[in-house]
Amino acid sequence: MILQDAEAALTHGGVTKVQVMHKTGFLLDFVPELESEADLIILGKRGEAAEFASGHLGANLERILRSSHKPCLVTSRQYQPIEKFLLAYDGSKSCEKMLQFLINSPAFKGLELHIVTVAKSAEDKTANSQLERGEQQARIGGFEPVVSLMQGNPETAIAQYVKDNNINLLLMGAYGHRRIRHLVIGSTTAQILRSSNIPVLVFR
Numbered sequence: 001m002i003l004q005d006a007e008a009a010l011t012h013g014g015v016t017k018v019q020v021m022h023k024t025g026f027l028l029d030f031v032p033e034l035e036s037e038a039d040l041i042i043l044g045k046r047g048e049a050a051e052f053a054s055g056h057l058g059a060n061l062e063r064i065l066r067s068s069h070k071p072c073l074v075t076s077r078q079y080q081p082i083e084k085f086l087l088a089y090d091g092s093k094s095c096e097k098m099l100q101f102l103i104n105s106p107a108f109k110g111l112e113l114h115i116v117t118v119a120k121s122a123e124d125k126t127a128n129s130q131l132e133r134g135e136q137q138a139r140i141g142g143f144e145p146v147v148s149l150m151q152g153n154p155e156t157a158i159a160q161y162v163k164d165n166n167i168n169l170l171l172m173g174a175y176g177h178r179r180i181r182h183l184v185i186g187s188t189t190a191q192i193l194r195s196s197n198i199p200v201l202v203f204r
Contacts, residue, residue: 028063041072045193061193065174065202071101074193074200082199084112085169087138087145088158091117091130094173094203099134101203102171103141113138113145116161118154155191162198171201 003020010018023030035041043061065072085108089095102108115134119127131149138145150157162170172192193200 027060028067031064031068035068035070038070041068041070043072043074045074045076065204069204071097072202074202076197076199078197080168080198082111082168084114084165084167085171086114086116086158086162086165086167087134088154088170088172089115089117089131089134090173091126091133092173095134098171098173098201098203099137099141102138102143109142113143114161114165114167115145115147116150116158117148118150118152118157121151122149124149155195158192159195162196167198169199169201170196171203174202174204 003022007018007020021034031041041064043064045061061074065074087095087098087102089098102113115131115138117127117131117134127149131147135145135147148161150161158170158172161167170192193202
């Protein structure tokens with residue numbers, strides 16, 4: 001019934017090719033097989049316990065973000081049209097992947113791109129250089145990005161920027177430069193996923 005409802009919703013929304021699959025077992029076990037021919041994985045932030053665990057991420061979500069090699073779109077409960085999107089840029093390899101994904105994907109053409117780097121100070125030469133490089137790549141790819149260097153705590157600064165600029169979609173890496181272990185996603189990413197009310201597109 002879940003599959004039938006999903007297929008009906010997609011078809012009604014104009015999707016012409018829908019393939020449904022019914023697997024038995026644990027979702028995580030099928031991710032390598034399912035993502036082999038996919039460009040993007042779409043996940044809800046929380047599962048059936050969403051009403052009772054609003055401060056936590058779903059049981060499958062972080063495991064899939066750790067194991068998947070494809071971009072993962074973590075959706076929010078309330079849908080809103082995407083007109084402005086924000087790239088949280090720190091110069092990491094995952095950010096370079098994000099830029100290429102944006103440039104190559106027709107889904108983002110015509111949308112308003114914002115690029116934000118969060119640093120300890122406005123005089124941070126590395127942060128300014130990274131932001132400038134990201135802006136140049138975006139312009140080469142056909143965007144006219146709005147760029148900003150912010151100061152402070154990344155979680156707080158990004159959340160405030162999203163609110164102040166009515167951002168509809170956030171793109172960020174699963175890990176930053178300071179990743180210590182492969183077993184957990186970055187603390188900034190996890191915190192933003194917990195608190196964000198908009199979809200977040202996560203890259204490894």
